[in-house]
Amino acid sequence: MIEQPIQQQSVQQSFDFVKSGAIKTRKEPIGERKKRLKLMLQWISKNESKIKAAVYQDFKKPASEVDISEIYPVTSEIKHALESLTSWAKPKKIDAPLSLLGTTSHIQYEPKGACLIIAPWNYPFSLAIGPLVSCLAAGNTAVIKPSEMTPNTSILIEEMISDLFDKEIVSVINGGVEVSQELLALPFDHIFFTGSPQVGKVVMKAAAENLTSVTLELGGKSPVIVDERTDISDAAEKIAWGKYLNNGQTCIAPDYALVHENIKDKFEEKLTTKVKELFSADETKIQDSPDYGRIVNAKHYARLTSLIDEAVSTGAEILFGGDANSDDNFIPPMALTNVSMNSRMMEEEIFGPVLPIISYNNLEEAIGIINSKPKPLALYYFGRSSKNRKKVLKETSSGNVCINDCVIHFGHANLPFGGVNNSGIGKAHGYYGFLAFSNEKGVLKQRIGLTSTKSIYPPYSNFKKLVIRILKKYL
Numbered sequence: 001m002i003e004q005p006i007q008q009q010s011v012q013q014s015f016d017f018v019k020s021g022a023i024k025t026r027k028e029p030i031g032e033r034k035k036r037l038k039l040m041l042q043w044i045s046k047n048e049s050k051i052k053a054a055v056y057q058d059f060k061k062p063a064s065e066v067d068i069s070e071i072y073p074v075t076s077e078i079k080h081a082l083e084s085l086t087s088w089a090k091p092k093k094i095d096a097p098l099s100l101l102g103t104t105s106h107i108q109y110e111p112k113g114a115c116l117i118i119a120p121w122n123y124p125f126s127l128a129i130g131p132l133v134s135c136l137a138a139g140n141t142a143v144i145k146p147s148e149m150t151p152n153t154s155i156l157i158e159e160m161i162s163d164l165f166d167k168e169i170v171s172v173i174n175g176g177v178e179v180s181q182e183l184l185a186l187p188f189d190h191i192f193f194t195g196s197p198q199v200g201k202v203v204m205k206a207a208a209e210n211l212t213s214v215t216l217e218l219g220g221k222s223p224v225i226v227d228e229r230t231d232i233s234d235a236a237e238k239i240a241w242g243k244y245l246n247n248g249q250t251c252i253a254p255d256y257a258l259v260h261e262n263i264k265d266k267f268e269e270k271l272t273t274k275v276k277e278l279f280s281a282d283e284t285k286i287q288d289s290p291d292y293g294r295i296v297n298a299k300h301y302a303r304l305t306s307l308i309d310e311a312v313s314t315g316a317e318i319l320f321g322g323d324a325n326s327d328d329n330f331i332p333p334m335a336l337t338n339v340s341m342n343s344r345m346m347e348e349e350i351f352g353p354v355l356p357i358i359s360y361n362n363l364e365e366a367i368g369i370i371n372s373k374p375k376p377l378a379l380y381y382f383g384r385s386s387k388n389r390k391k392v393l394k395e396t397s398s399g400n401v402c403i404n405d406c407v408i409h410f411g412h413a414n415l416p417f418g419g420v421n422n423s424g425i426g427k428a429h430g431y432y433g434f435l436a437f438s439n440e441k442g443v444l445k446q447r448i449g450l451t452s453t454k455s456i457y458p459p460y461s462n463f464k465k466l467v468i469r470i471l472k473k474y475l
């Protein structure tokens, strides 16, 4: 189904176009930005079936999953921006401190300019177009570099953008690592990168050469704690959904489960039942389930099977799953117990449908395991104890936390979404996405303020020294 790509411009040409476009868009009224967002919304609603077909071709993602995780996140982001943009972009009046009484101040949100958006393959449509919503809402122009791993969706993105926008507003450059690095060498005004922590470091180093600001939406091992007092059946079902959605290839999927030892057996039993209910309720083989996708390619299939083999050879036991099939990169939902903490399974981001279950004896121990690893993108806590919940919130650090559920915080338009250190820098979505693509310009206007009397300028007479002393002591 891969069609011929539209004739691509060179990397440099695309940059030059969006750079000159950015000079124009910064002068435009907010209405122009809204028009662009509306065009995107219309295109998506007209072309839903094309989006579903492209993502299916890339890794057999079920159509309903495309609705939930590729189309809805973008359309809801657009609708939210359309409703809120006027108020987000309005200059915000700021009170003057006593020392500057008599002056007036405001924050003016100006577009950063020409931006680069680099996307991963796991949600190939929404993670390329979602950031574009914030980018255009803030009045910028953009070059998008979709992932080379999902070629059908990448070509569709190119088609969408050339249907909708002049190349001075948005351009798409398709290609792999080399193209990405060529783009990264250019002095964009902001880079919004979604991908792995390893490549995040490459992006940040390249950005440093031009002192370009970055938003890095990265990954990592997001833990889920299942506390002793909890609704085990509910927790098992939600964890099964969050883990096996998109074949576990979700940046905020629960990576591993820390389960209180007193409920471990019950949790394992419930998880096994829930997975069956989700993907083979009528005894259909999971491989034939229309609701279960595939690993994106042979390279990732091999990476995952090697993680599983290594875990099993170092003592892990398979609770369920196991019959993988390299013919179509199928790995069934799996859970492992007795996984060694020194195995690669517990050291690398799994990014596939395998859930290691580790039991703990007290919460300190679970928190200790989490804190021994780089700060995760998401942390999940299932439990009824508010004391334990508060302890987890206070004693761990992660980009986001979701309590008594999984993954759904991604869809909350008013929450900042993103990581911390190894799992990311900067936040996305809604107002926070708008801020990521804006320069918050502080503006001060002198009127009749204390400093307008120039009483702190040299030469420092005794009177001026007194004024400075008063300023230091009281203001």
Ligand SMILES: NC(=O)c1ccc[n+]([C@@H]2O[C@H](COP(=O)([O-])OP(=O)(O)OC[C@H]3O[C@@H](n4cnc5c(N)ncnc54)[C@H](O)[C@@H]3O)[C@@H](O)[C@H]2O)c1
Pocket (backbone or CB within 6 Å): 118, 119, 120, 121, 122, 123, 127, 145, 146, 147, 148, 175, 176, 177, 180, 181, 194, 195, 196, 197, 199, 200, 202, 216, 217, 218, 219, 220, 250, 251, 252, 349, 351, 377, 418, 419, 424
């Ligand atoms: N925080 C989030 O919102 C979020 C969302 C989805 C995925 N992720 C993370 O993304 C990762 C999976 O996606 P991926 O495999 O596509 O990530 P990746 O880092 O391998 O690739 C992401 C993008 O970077 C480009 N790229 C790859 N290597 C590069 C290099 N050396 N120099 C310059 N560019 C390079 C790729 O072409 C692709 O467009 C996981 O770690 C996952 O957790 C994070």
